[in-house]
Amino acid sequence: MNKFVFRQAQELQAKLAKAQQELADMTTEVSSGGGAIKIVIDGQQKIHSVTISPEVITPEDSELLEDLVMTAVNEAIQKSQELAATHLSSLTGGLKIPGLF
Numbered sequence: 001m002n003k004f005v006f007r008q009a010q011e012l013q014a015k016l017a018k019a020q021q022e023l024a025d026m027t028t029e030v031s032s033g034g035g036a037i038k039i040v041i042d043g044q045q046k047i048h049s050v051t052i053s054p055e056v057i058t059p060e061d062s063e064l065l066e067d068l069v070m071t072a073v074n075e076a077i078q079k080s081q082e083l084a085a086t087h088l089s090s091l092t093g094g095l096k097i098p099g100l101f
Helices: 003-025 059-092
Strands: 027-032 037-042 047-052
Touching: 003 037, 003 059, 027 059, 037 059, 047 059
Parallel strands: none
Antiparallel strands: 027 037, 037 047
């Protein structure tokens, strides 16, 4: 492998490591049920917090709470993936690299 290509690969690896750390520091918040459930997630799909409004915690309607949490988690994951894709696309020039969203 020629030295230029090797150096470029090392530079890209360093940039990707930096981008991954930046994604860990970026968060987004989503909610469902008109704000009854709130989730904060980072750009690496790690959930930082889940807040559930006391009004939706009722034993008689646990299915509603389950649906609200599932909806919020799915939306949080989607937003986190979009955040990561947007952030990493500047490094990859729009190329879809497996494992990088």
